[in-house]
Amino acid sequence: MSEKFQLVILIDGRSDTYTVWDHNLTADKAREAVSDLRRKLLHAFTVNQLMRHEREDAEACRSCRKDVQRAYDLPSRPRFQRRDQE
Secondary structure (H helix, E strand, O other): OOOOOEEEEEEEOOOOEEEEEEEEEOHHHHHHHHHHHHHOOOOEEEEEOOOOOOOOOHHHOHHHHHHHHHHOOOOOOOEEOOHHHO
16 A cells, blocks of 8 residues: 655635645655644644655745645635745
């Protein structure tokens, strides 16, 4: 059985944007990251990845954005924003 990966995003409800925090995490590592970020009062969530992402930099990874769009198939989807643009 192939290993399942997750990515972690931060959502800013005020601006309806999200940033990718990390990707290619095991479920345990993703839960740990979300717990740490939420203790800092950040809105962190996990998203299941369809496959392992090849790109090293999660923030520049197009596959991450595609997985987020797939997972959040809502009328109002948060827009992607790089962390350095905040």
